[in-house]
Amino acid sequence: MTATAAERVQHQGLRGKIISAEQAAEFIQHGMTLGISGFTGAGYPKALPTAIAEKAKAAHARGEEFKINMITGASTAPECDGVLAAANAVNFRNPFQSDPGIRNSINAGNIHYQDMHLSHVEQQIRNGFYGKMQVAVIEATGITADGKIIPAMGVGHCNEVLKAADKIIIEINAKQNPLLETMHDIYFDIGTPPLRQPIPLVKPDDRIGSPYLECDLDKIAAIVLTDSFDRNSKFADPDENSKRIAAQIIDFFDHEVKAGRLPANLLPLQSGVGNVANAVLAGLQDAPFENLTGFTEVLQDGMLDLIISGKMKSASATALSFSPDALQRFNDNIEFLRDKIVLRPMEITNNPELIRRLGVIGMNAMIEADIFGNVNSTHVMGTKMMNGIGGSGDFTRNAFFSFFVSPSVAKDGAISCIVPMVSHHDHTEHDVMFIVTEQGMADLRGKSPRQRAQLIINNCAHPDYRDMLRDYYDRAEKAGGLHTPHILSEALSWHQRFVETGDMRIK
Numbered sequence: 401m402t403a404t405a406a407e408r409v410q411h412q413g414l415r416g417k418i419i420s421a422e423q424a425a426e427f428i429q430h431g432m433t434l435g436i437s438g439f440t441g442a443g444y445p446k447a448l449p450t451a452i453a454e455k456a457k458a459a460h461a462r463g464e465e466f467k468i469n470m471i472t473g474a475s476t477a478p479e480c481d482g483v484l485a486a487a488n489a490v491n492f493r494n495p496f497q498s499d500p501g502i503r504n505s506i507n508a509g510n511i512h513y514q515d516m517h518l519s520h521v522e523q524q525i526r527n528g529f530y531g532k533m534q535v536a537v538i539e540a541t542g543i544t545a546d547g548k549i550i551p552a553m554g555v556g557h558c559n560e561v562l563k564a565a566d567k568i569i570i571e572i573n574a575k576q577n578p579l580l581e582t583m584h585d586i587y588f589d590i591g592t593p594p595l596r597q598p599i600p601l602v603k604p605d606d607r608i609g610s611p612y613l614e615c616d617l618d619k620i621a622a623i624v625l626t627d628s629f630d631r632n633s634k635f636a637d638p639d640e641n642s643k644r645i646a647a648q649i650i651d652f653f654d655h656e657v658k659a660g661r662l663p664a665n666l667l668p669l670q671s672g673v674g675n676v677a678n679a680v681l682a683g684l685q686d687a688p689f690e691n692l693t694g695f696t697e698v699l700q701d702g703m704l705d706l707i708i709s710g711k712m713k714s715a716s717a718t719a720l721s722f723s724p725d726a727l728q729r730f731n732d733n734i735e736f737l738r739d740k741i742v743l744r745p746m747e748i749t750n751n752p753e754l755i756r757r758l759g760v761i762g763m764n765a766m767i768e769a770d771i772f773g774n775v776n777s778t779h780v781m782g783t784k785m786m787n788g789i790g791g792s793g794d795f796t797r798n799a800f801f802s803f804f805v806s807p808s809v810a811k812d813g814a815i816s817c818i819v820p821m822v823s824h825h826d827h828t829e830h831d832v833m834f835i836v837t838e839q840g841m842a843d844l845r846g847k848s849p850r851q852r853a854q855l856i857i858n859n860c861a862h863p864d865y866r867d868m869l870r871d872y873y874d875r876a877e878k879a880g881g882l883h884t885p886h887i888l889s890e891a892l893s894w895h896q897r898f899v900e901t902g903d904m905r906i907k
Contacts, residue, residue, distance in 0.1 A: 549612055764805070
């Protein structure tokens with residue numbers, strides 16, 4: 401990675417558009433809607449958000465309004481979401497976030513936030529659901545001599561925002577490995593209903609598009625040069641609970657292979673972001689499965705190591721989100737990895753039809769599940785947004801197997817992750833097949849609500865809460881309504897008790 405950012409702008413005409421972030425920020429005005437690249441800490445702009453934040457603070461000091469509407473691929477980082485939230489520069493945000501500053505502003509009512517399925521984002525941009533998009537701000541690895549854009553480590557919705565925006569600002573980041581070129585597969589021919597054609601992807605590693613993003617070069621208003629790493633957060637080492645959850649899922653895979661319901665190399669794997677997901681993938685290193693494939697949104701440390709070790713032959717994703725150590729392994733092995741990792745737009749990686757047709761195994765984290773298998777993956781105590789639904793709904797509804805995983809308790813046991821009724825519904829009992837905690841697994845396939853309740857309480861709940869759940873369920877059965885027994889006056893009382901006392905347990 402020796403070439404400077406300036407040297408990566410090979411198109412001679414575009415070199416004249418290289419300006420500072422502060423100068424580029426002058427294109428951004430109050431009330432504008434911006435399409436900003438970034439997907440789970442990868443491929444987000446590093447310099448322009450700070451310049452916009454400074455412009456907002458100056459406007460506020462003069463008593464003027466200055467806020468933007470921002471549509472990203474998914475979460476970005478403190479240098480993007482964080483600085484804009486701190487400057488009170490955001491009016492509207494979607495579709496997914498994880499920055500504490502943005503989250504606090506959303507929960508304080510200072511930012512309007514639309515949580516949505518990630519598979520919907522590009523289609524809704526393309527069809528004008530958000531109105532006019534004035535500016536696209538994307539990070540790239542470089543620009544070729546003929547004006548094609550080499551994407552960075554996160555593709556997300558870049559394909560559509562480049563088409564939709566009136567003006568384009570590109571950050572060229574010298575820290576992005578130039579050997580990322582050709583790792584991407586940008587499919588342009590989605591179309592709009594009723595003329596949409598089938599997406600011709602048959603295997604996870606098929607390449608059906610171009611290695612480059614493209615745009616009308618006349619729309620490029622500015623190019624900003626940067627030299628900063630992505631948000632490469634270190635993952636905690638798998639704890640005992642994560643290892644127990646992982647071991648149960650891997651044992652289940654072995655059982656399903658022996659039963660003939662899974663092939664010996666399983667089916668394409670999707671895993672949500674986080675330590676438990678990485679623990680499952682790490683556990684597959686020693687499992688009796690070879691030639692694995694991945695079809696996921698975000699490729700993390702665990703999947704990278706499976707590819708490097710030869711356990712996984714290929715993986716498709718829209719972003720690469722690594723710890724610092726894993727980033728070094730990626731760069732050290734990038735020549736080997738270039739034809740094994742495919743980075744695509746999020747409309748492809750999260751496409752429900754592809755997920756269903758490829759038979760993807762979906763594994764995602766949850767905040768809580770109720771005794772009937774409904775899952776809340778977004779809201780704490782029903783009202784406070786955590787991060788968002790992201791792609792978990794795309795995969796859960798359409799996966800061949802859909803897993804939700806969590807430790808059975810949180811806050812040192814003050815919160816049970818298995819409750820009588822979830823405080824917010826993201827994934828209904830109709831889509832959730834497996835609930836897994838360190839206590840055990842509930843296989844919900846082919847089960848009625850009452851059968852599911854028994855499995856979830858007995859297998860997944862923490863012992864400190866098991867008797868409370870059984871007592872609630874038994875009294876609910878006696879109260880009538882024997883298809884899905886509930887006591888409506890008590891169904892959310894556990895959450896209310898925590899809000900009032902700081903503990904769900906009755907003391």
